[in-house]
Amino acid sequence: MPTTTRVIGIDPGLTRCGVGVVDVRADRSAQLVYVGVVRSAPEQPIATRLALIAAGIREVLEAHSPDVLAVERVFSQQNRHSVMGTAQASGIALLLAAEAGIPAATHTPSEVKAAVTGYGAADKRQVQAMVQRVLRLDAPPTPADAADALALALCHAWRRPAGARETGGALTPAQKAWADAERLARR
Amino acid sequence: MPTTTRVIGIDPGLTRCGVGVVDVRADRSAQLVYVGVVRSAPEQPIATRLALIAAGIREVLEAHSPDVLAVERVFSQQNRHSVMGTAQASGIALLLAAEAGIPAATHTPSEVKAAVTGYGAADKRQVQAMVQRVLRLDAPPTPADAADALALALCHAWRRPAGARETGGALTPAQKAWADAERLARR
Numbered sequence: 001m002p003t004t005t006r007v008i009g010i011d012p013g014l015t016r017c018g019v020g021v022v023d024v025r026a027d028r029s030a031q032l033v034y035v036g037v038v039r040s041a042p043e044q045p046i047a048t049r050l051a052l053i054a055a056g057i058r059e060v061l062e063a064h065s066p067d068v069l070a071v072e073r074v075f076s077q078q079n080r081h082s083v084m085g086t087a088q089a090s091g092i093a094l095l096l097a098a099e100a101g102i103p104a105a106t107h108t109p110s111e112v113k114a115a116v117t118g119y120g121a122a123d124k125r126q127v128q129a130m131v132q133r134v135l136r137l138d139a140p141p142t143p144a145d146a147a148d149a150l151a152l153a154l155c156h157a158w159r160r161p162a163g164a165r166e167t168g169g170a171l172t173p174a175q176k177a178w179a180d181a182e183r184l185a186r187r
Numbered sequence: 188m189p190t191t192t193r194v195i196g197i198d199p200g201l202t203r204c205g206v207g208v209v210d211v212r213a214d215r216s217a218q219l220v221y222v223g224v225v226r227s228a229p230e231q232p233i234a235t236r237l238a239l240i241a242a243g244i245r246e247v248l249e250a251h252s253p254d255v256l257a258v259e260r261v262f263s264q265q266n267r268h269s270v271m272g273t274a275q276a277s278g279i280a281l282l283l284a285a286e287a288g289i290p291a292a293t294h295t296p297s298e299v300k301a302a303v304t305g306y307g308a309a310d311k312r313q314v315q316a317m318v319q320r321v322l323r324l325d326a327p328p329t330p331a332d333a334a335d336a337l338a339l340a341l342c343h344a345w346r347r348p349a350g351a352r353e354t355g356g357a358l359t360p361a362q363k364a365w366a367d368a369e370r371l372a373r374r
Contacts, residue, residue, distance in 0.1 A: 046293070047256075050278055051285035069234075076263045076270050083263050087271050088278025091237055095279055098238035106233070 006033065008066035009153030010057065011145045012074065012089035013082070014040055014049050018145030019057060021064045022135065024157035032135045034064055035146050046085075054092050061100050069097035070156035072148070073106035107155050112148070115155035127151050193220065195253035196340030197244065198332045199261065199276035200269070201227055201236050205336030206244060208251045209322065211344035219322045221251055222333050233272070241279050248287050256284035257343035259335070260293035294342050299335070302342035314338050 004023050011018030021033040038056030040049035061069075071093045074086050090106070097104035110120035116130045128140035128147040134154060141147040191210050198205030208220040225243030227236035248256075258280040261273050277293070284291035297307035303317045315327035315334040321341060328334040 045291070047281040047285040047291040050282040054282055054286075074271055084261055084274050087274035088281070091275025091278040092282055094234040094275070095237040095241055095282075098234040099241075104232070104234040 005068065005157055006064065006066045007153040007157045008060065008064070008069050009149040009151070009156065010069065010071040010090070010093040011148035011152060012072055012086050012093055013145060014046075014053065014085040014089055015042060015082075016143060016145045017053050017056065017089055018143075018147070018149030019060050020141075020146060020149035020153050021060065021066055022150060022153045022157065024154065028158060030134055030154055030157065032137065032150070034060060035141055035150055036060070037143060037146050046088075049085075050088060050092055053089050054096060057093055057096050061096060066102060068102055068156065069093065069100075069104045070152045071097075071104065071106055072112070072152060073108045075108075105156055107152060112151050112155040115158055116151045124148075192255065192344055193251065193253045194340040194344045195247060195251070195256050196336040196338070196343065197256065197258040197277070197280040198335035198339060199259055199273050199280055200332060201233075201240065201272040201276055202229060202269075203330060203332045204240050204243065204276055205330075205332030205334070206247050207328075207333060207336035207340050208247065208253055209337060209340045209344065211341065215345060217321055217341055217344065219324065219337070221247060222328055222337055223247070224330060224333050233275075236272075237275060237279055240276050241283060244280055244283050248283060253289060255289055255343065256280065256287075256291045257339045258284075258291065258293055259299070259339060260295045262295075292343055294339060299338050299342040302345055303338045311335075 003026050006021060006023050009020045009022070017038040019038060020035045022030045023033055024030045038053050040052040071090050074083060074090050076083060094104050113122040113127060114120040116134070117126045119126070124144040124147070128142070128144065131147045131150045131154070132140040135150065141150055190213050193208060193210050196207045196209070204225040206225060207222045209217045210220055211217045225240050227239040258277050261270060261277050263270060281291050300309040300314060301307040303321070304313045306313070311331045311334070315329070315331065318334045318337045318341070319327040322337065328337055
C-alpha cells in the first residue's frame, strides 16, 4: 500500500463544479495538489454544460493522476431546483473515474462535514476554515464548492480502512495537529 | 434539410436503459433502425454501471450515426428510489451527444405519451402498441424501456418546427395511416 494516497474530490454542479486534489499520508497529514472550479453558463444547452464539466474534470484527472475519486452523494430531497443537474454532474464524475480506471466512492454531505469539522451539520464557513487549516493554506479556499471538493477528498482519505480500528495510545504529531486544528475551528 | 432524420431515443436507467433509433421522414412516416436495452447489475459499483451504460450508448451512436439524440427529462418528483440513477444515466446520454457533436433534447414522459398515443397519461401498453403500429413491427417492442426509447425518438422527430403550423388540407397517406393507427390503439 502506498504511504500517500492522491484523492480527487468532486463537488458536483452545473454552474460551479468544485474539483480538488489532495495527497494524504498514512498519518492523515494532507497536502494540496490542485483546487479549482469548472463552470458552465445556465444559458447553454444542458448537453454542452455536461460536456464542459466532463472536459474540466478530465483535464484534472490527466494532469494529476489521482488514485481514487470521491464525489458527493446526491439525494432527491436536496434543493429541488438544481438537484437533477447535480445528479447528472455526479454521474459524469463517476463515469470519468471508471473510464480512468480508478475506484470511485460517494459520501453524503453530512459524512463530509463530520469528517472535516467533527460536526455533521457544520456550515460552509466551518468547512472552509478546517480545510484551510488541514492543508495549511494562506486563506480559506473559495468559492465554497472548491472547499467542499477538498473536504470530500479529505473525508474519503480519512475513512478508517475496514477492520482497522484505532487501538488507543498517544496521538501521532499529525493527529495532534489535527485535533488542535479541530478545536481552533470550533471556537 | 434532409428529408429523413435519424433520431436516437434514450429511456435512461441503470438496470435497463432503453436505446432506440428510428429514421423519420418529413411526412412523419418512420422506420425502425435499431432497438435494444443496455443493462447493468444492481450489485455492481455505480461508476461501473454508468460506464457500461455509456459504452452501450456509444456503440449505438457509432454504429448508426444518428442526427440528434432525445432523452427523457427526469424530475425529482418521480419514483424516488431510482430517480438519482435515472438522472445520472440521462446525464451520460446528454454528454455522449455533445461528445458525438449532435444536438440533444429532453422530453417529458407526458410529452412522449401525448406524441405517440394522443394521450399524456397513456399506459405502457398503449405506448408499446402505438410504437409497434407506427414502425410496422410484428410484435410490440419489449421490454417497455425499449418501446419508450423508440417513443422518445418518434416524439422528438414529430415536434412541429418552430413557426411551422399545419395549414389544414387533406391528410397525406402517412398522416392518414397514422390517424388510423391512433384510432386503433385507443380502442
